[in-house]
Amino acid sequence: MKKRSLTWLLISVMAISMFLAGCGSKSTSSTAKDDTKSGSKKDTLVYGRGGDSTSLDPITTTEGETFKVTINIFENLVNYGKQDTTLHPGLAKSWEVSPDGLTYTFHLRQGVKFQDGTDFNADAVVFNFNRWMNGDEKQFPYYTMFGGFKKDPGHVIKEVKAVDQNTVQFILKRPMAPFLKNLAMSPFGIASPSAVKKWGDKFREHPVGTGPFKFVEWKQNDRIVLEKNPDYWQKGLPKLNKIIFRVIPENTARLNALANGEIDVMDGLNPSDEATVKANKNLQIIKRPSMNVGYLGFTVTRKPFDNKLVRQALSYAIDKKAIIKAFYGGQAIPAKNPMPPSIEGYNDAVQDYPYDLEKAKQLLAQAGYPNGFSMDLWAMPVARPYMPEGMKIAEVIQEDLSKIGVKAKIQSVDWATYLQKATKGDFDAYMLGWTGDNGDPDNFLYALLDKDSIGSNNYSRYDNPQVHDLLIKAQQEADQTKRNDLYKQAQQIIHDDAPWVPLVHSTPLLAASKDVVNYVPHPTGSEVLSEVEFK
Amino acid sequence: MLTYTVRRIFSLIPVLIGMTLVVFAIIHAIPGNPAQVILGQRATKEAVRELTEQLGLNKPWIIQYFEYIKALLHGDLGISLRTRGPINEEIWPYLMATLELTIVAMLIAIIIGVNAGIISAWFNNSWFDYVAMVLALIGVSLPIFWLGLMEQWAFSIQLGWLPTTGREDVRDPVSAITNLYLLDTLMQGRIDQFWTVLQHLILPSLALATIPMAIIARMTRATMLEVMKSDFIRTARAKGLRMFWVVYKHSFKNAIIPVLTVIGLQTGLLLGGAILTETIFGWPGIGRYLYDAITYRDYPVIQSGILIIASLFVLINLIVDLLYVFIDPRIKYTK
Numbered sequence: 001m002k003k004r005s006l007t008w009l010l011i012s013v014m015a016i017s018m019f020l021a022g023c024g025s026k027s028t029s030s031t032a033k034d035d036t037k038s039g040s041k042k043d044t045l046v047y048g049r050g051g052d053s054t055s056l057d058p059i060t061t062t063e064g065e066t067f068k069v070t071i072n073i074f075e076n077l078v079n080y081g082k083q084d085t086t087l088h089p090g091l092a093k094s095w096e097v098s099p100d101g102l103t104y105t106f107h108l109r110q111g112v113k114f115q116d117g118t119d120f121n122a123d124a125v126v127f128n129f130n131r132w133m134n135g136d137e138k139q140f141p142y143y144t145m146f147g148g149f150k151k152d153p154g155h156v157i158k159e160v161k162a163v164d165q166n167t168v169q170f171i172l173k174r175p176m177a178p179f180l181k182n183l184a185m186s187p188f189g190i191a192s193p194s195a196v197k198k199w200g201d202k203f204r205e206h207p208v209g210t211g212p213f214k215f216v217e218w219k220q221n222d223r224i225v226l227e228k229n230p231d232y233w234q235k236g237l238p239k240l241n242k243i244i245f246r247v248i249p250e251n252t253a254r255l256n257a258l259a260n261g262e263i264d265v266m267d268g269l270n271p272s273d274e275a276t277v278k279a280n281k282n283l284q285i286i287k288r289p290s291m292n293v294g295y296l297g298f299t300v301t302r303k304p305f306d307n308k309l310v311r312q313a314l315s316y317a318i319d320k321k322a323i324i325k326a327f328y329g330g331q332a333i334p335a336k337n338p339m340p341p342s343i344e345g346y347n348d349a350v351q352d353y354p355y356d357l358e359k360a361k362q363l364l365a366q367a368g369y370p371n372g373f374s375m376d377l378w379a380m381p382v383a384r385p386y387m388p389e390g391m392k393i394a395e396v397i398q399e400d401l402s403k404i405g406v407k408a409k410i411q412s413v414d415w416a417t418y419l420q421k422a423t424k425g426d427f428d429a430y431m432l433g434w435t436g437d438n439g440d441p442d443n444f445l446y447a448l449l450d451k452d453s454i455g456s457n458n459y460s461r462y463d464n465p466q467v468h469d470l471l472i473k474a475q476q477e478a479d480q481t482k483r484n485d486l487y488k489q490a491q492q493i494i495h496d497d498a499p500w501v502p503l504v505h506s507t508p509l510l511a512a513s514k515d516v517v518n519y520v521p522h523p524t525g526s527e528v529l530s531e532v533e534f535k
Numbered sequence: 536m537l538t539y540t541v542r543r544i545f546s547l548i549p550v551l552i553g554m555t556l557v558v559f560a561i562i563h564a565i566p567g568n569p570a571q572v573i574l575g576q577r578a579t580k581e582a583v584r585e586l587t588e589q590l591g592l593n594k595p596w597i598i599q600y601f602e603y604i605k606a607l608l609h610g611d612l613g614i615s616l617r618t619r620g621p622i623n624e625e626i627w628p629y630l631m632a633t634l635e636l637t638i639v640a641m642l643i644a645i646i647i648g649v650n651a652g653i654i655s656a657w658f659n660n661s662w663f664d665y666v667a668m669v670l671a672l673i674g675v676s677l678p679i680f681w682l683g684l685m686e687q688w689a690f691s692i693q694l695g696w697l698p699t700t701g702r703e704d705v706r707d708p709v710s711a712i713t714n715l716y717l718l719d720t721l722m723q724g725r726i727d728q729f730w731t732v733l734q735h736l737i738l739p740s741l742a743l744a745t746i747p748m749a750i751i752a753r754m755t756r757a758t759m760l761e762v763m764k765s766d767f768i769r770t771a772r773a774k775g776l777r778m779f780w781v782v783y784k785h786s787f788k789n790a791i792i793p794v795l796t797v798i799g800l801q802t803g804l805l806l807g808g809a810i811l812t813e814t815i816f817g818w819p820g821i822g823r824y825l826y827d828a829i830t831y832r833d834y835p836v837i838q839s840g841i842l843i844i845a846s847l848f849v850l851i852n853l854i855v856d857l858l859y860v861f862i863d864p865r866i867k868y869t870k
Contacts, residue, residue: 044706052827054617137582204619220618220625221827222819223705244705248817256687256699257817 042534043241045516048254048263052221052247057204058187059132059140067186067526068267069224069245073115074189074209077106077125077168078180082520083289084342085439087180087480091120091190091210092168101175101478108166112233114192115214122162127193129160145182145438175476177483178440185438186526212238212530221247238530239518255511258283264516264534269509271329277511284514289342290505291523293335293444294386294433296397297460297500299425309367311498314429315353316360317404318501323396327389328506335502337491339444342523343436344480345487350495360404372405378422378430379412386433386506393503394431422459431503432459439524441487446471449494462499543856550849555607558842559600561834612842613835617828622839626824630843631714632702633813633820637805639717639736640743645798648748652755652794656763657782667752674749683742683815690738697734700817704731739816743809747801754797758790765789792863799855806851807844 051065058070079090092106112120132142133150147154156179159171172179182188195208207215212234213226224245228238246263248254254266255273259280269277269285277283296318298305305311320334336352339345364372377398380390387393391412398408408429413421422430434457437443447453450471451463467490474486494500512519515535521527570586591599606613612622651671655664691699702716703709709728712719717736720729762768763786771781810822821840828836 046705054831055619060619201619217708219628219711220819221629221823222702222817223708225708246701246705246817247819248700249814249823250684250817252684253687253700253815253817256684256692257701260687260691260695260699262698262700262705 042264042515043239044244045240045242045265045529045532045534046244046246046263047529048246048248048257048266050247050249050251050254050268053218053224053245055204056207056215056218056224057191058189059142059191060204062141062144062187064525067524069226070189070207070209071186071211071526071528072213072226072243072530073207073211073215074186074191075211076184076186076189077108078184080184080439080522080524083522084344085181085184085291085436085523086344087184090184091125095180097478099478101177101476102172104170104172104179105163106168106170108168109233110166112210113231114195114208114210115229115231116192116195116208118192118194120190120210121165122168123165124193125168125190126160126162127196128188128190129157131196132188133157141187145185145187147176175478177475177477178438178442181438181440186524212528213240213243216242223247232530234530239533240529243529258511258513261513265510265512265519267508267510269511271331271509273511274329274331274509282514284512284516286510286512286519286521287331288508288510288521288525289523290333290340290507291342291439291525292386292433292435292505293338293340293502294384294431294504294506295335295338295500295502296429296431297427298429298498299427299460300463300499301425301461302428304367304369304373305428307367308497309363310369312353313360313363313367313404314401314406315498315501316356316363317406318397318400318503319355320503321355323393324504326396327393328504331509332504332506335505336495338448338494338500338502339441339491340436340505340523343439343441343444345441345484347488347491349488350491353498353501357403364404364406369405372407374407374409375428376411377401377408378418378427379410380415380431380433381412381418382415384433384435385508386435386504387431388506390431397431423455425459425461427459430459436524441484442471442475445487445490445494446475449499460499462494462497464493464497467493467497539860540857543853547849547853551846554842554845554849555604556600558838558845559603561838561841563596607842612839615828615833615836617831617833617836622836626821626836626839626843628711628714629819629821629824632818633806633809633822635715635717636736636740636743636809636812636818636820637802640740640805641747641798641802643740644744644748644751644801647744648751649755649794651748652752653759653782653787655752655756656759656786657778659760664756668756671749671752674745674752677745679742679745679811680815682745683739683812686738686742687815697738698731699738700815702732702735702818703728707731739812739818742816743805743812747798747805750801751794751797755790755794758793759786762786762790788862792859795855795858795862799851803848803851806847 049065049068053066053069054063055061055066056070056073058066058074076090077092078095079088080086081088091109091112093109095104095106097104108120108122108125114120132140133146133155135142135149137143143149143152147156149155156172156174156176157170158173161169163169189209191203192208195206196203199206205218210233212229212232214229216225216227218224226243228241232238248257248263251268251270252273254263255269255276257263258266274285277285298311298314300306300311324330324332324334334352336350337347341348364370377394379394380387383389391410394410398410401408412418421427422432434444434448447457449458449460449462449467451458451468454461454463470486470490474483477483477486510521517533517535518531570583570590570592587593591602610623612626614620615622615625618625651667655667658664687699690697707728709716709719709732710723712722716732717729720732768781768786771785772778807822809820810826812818813820813822814826821844825837825840828840
């Protein structure tokens, strides 16, 4: 009996193998490409990316993969420009700032509805801000942009009130110039109060906003599906019917999927794959404007880096172009300021230190180090878009410095310890970078180089009272043009003091199928896809 | 047989207890305060204190352990720190995705591996034997990462036969019931979707199957060679039995035990160790769930994932042990 059952087992196993073999050949006739190329006009965009969102309630996270999705579901009171961080009307069609910079009055767009059919109005805005500022650190990273929560003394918003159905007023405790820019950040998208109440903690899986697309489905680590919002207030938009965000972790596999037509757009293209994409006549490259900076910093309280001439000498000795060519696949621009050009207030008049070894040696001699000196050079242990290969870039810098007699010893340590040591000012020279949060110069210059930031992100311990005055004045200045002037002055002083050698602003690459049009990438890393369509 | 089964199941209890102890210890193995590590640098003291309380880290460890076990027995795996969802709900689709991939991969590995091994032993030192064993050697040494990308390049981009990544055509997604898509599509009578799902399975399961296939083939060949030298095989052949039956029935049945052991071990490995395959083929499986958890330091998920994979390993071993008795009646565990 048992013998026979074994025989049957073997026979059935054989049969299954034949069946599977049959499937293999059968699948050759119906190709995967058929499905995508059929139909008259494509209206479903499949977006391939490396990681999944952690939440679809944007206020609960600081993570970019979330905002790529939520920016299509939620809208803000004010918006960034198409490819920069200038301010434009959003859900507020206009606004006024009182002369003392303490009262912001927003006039809301009328007739806008949330995707669940409820009305967008002043009460909804007040509801959202009350929800956020009464939260805590574990719930919402709100505090990082507005100085704490309602209960904290440092909280900048005194009151948010609905003047009438279409007017909202914010009263601040003290002037805060980046206030409007903060409001344009993805986390502060306005959610439907009734949906928030309905779903409670589960709102992160059931987002409802006023945006061009509404949420349909989220299958974790696999896909998020959004569908056209038929009642969207901007007539004629969105042009797509559906967006599917797919997770394909491996960059090369994602490119394979793009080449095979399974996805239409991908982010995170390896710079080395640029040539492959260019050689494929069905694909196109899309470049995202940079909003980061990678730099070599000096701790200006340590010898010999307390000497401005030494810092300038080293600035002359580093060949940024060679670094970009070798490690960024050409996908970066040399940096001359601590902030990238996509941010308004960027001082393009600053003249970068050219690569000039003679000048460098001359300055070193002038500073009293004609034969150079020895130093530690700390290399970033993790890869970031602004610093893809810290160790190797450090080696190139080491080589450059040796040409002017400076002997750099490369050091590294795990990332947490690295940041800790940097905060304490334990490094002679170190490599780091920064990606902007709100697209405001304050978020670069004040956060990274003001004396108030020593002990947090001013790892160089750079302390120039003149710069401090300018940055504080800029924080309180309501007129954007005047602010930009103040920041430009600060950049010039920082350039002359040379606490850093700004190295690069890297340009993230996307690739897309050729028939995708109107895809305009935003420097913040997330963009509304309402105008994207297929040819 | 029944008493053996019962005894065997009871003997699992100490193993399972040991497992929970190890998993429980993971969070205590973090140097410093785990709550601080989890929350990161910018966290305030209050937030750290709250999380410490929430994780129960301020209580004596023995009490923490019993609370952990109590929750486990209630099917509560805790809350993911990253997504804030209950882990026992979240983990299910991942587990099923991995299970489907593993089953198909192991089917391929067993069918091809066992047959290749048998035929190699049957026609020992023939060209087939040499080719099969060289291929097996290549199979165990191929890096999956490279193999997966090559498969995509050849079968998707060059030939256009198969899709590169994912489990289904996202433009026409499967509505999940069990999350085993082959089953779900059949249950819904969507034969067209069944084919697409099958197409999506072929490349990743082939990549995943190479190593176990090679190991199974080599193991089968080795034990078959040994068995085929035995006296009873000579007797069977002397009786005039057809060679096919001698090989597939008499010999293989006596050679199957070590092969079964290898199959069990390999299945266990695939269930937990498919991270590379899942990454290359964008397969939303348990390996990636765990990998993400590790990069985000999501300790409750890491604990649960390891616990589940280890339990599956134990379960598969149990099944294999029971199969021994079923297949080979000479193995008697009752005194």
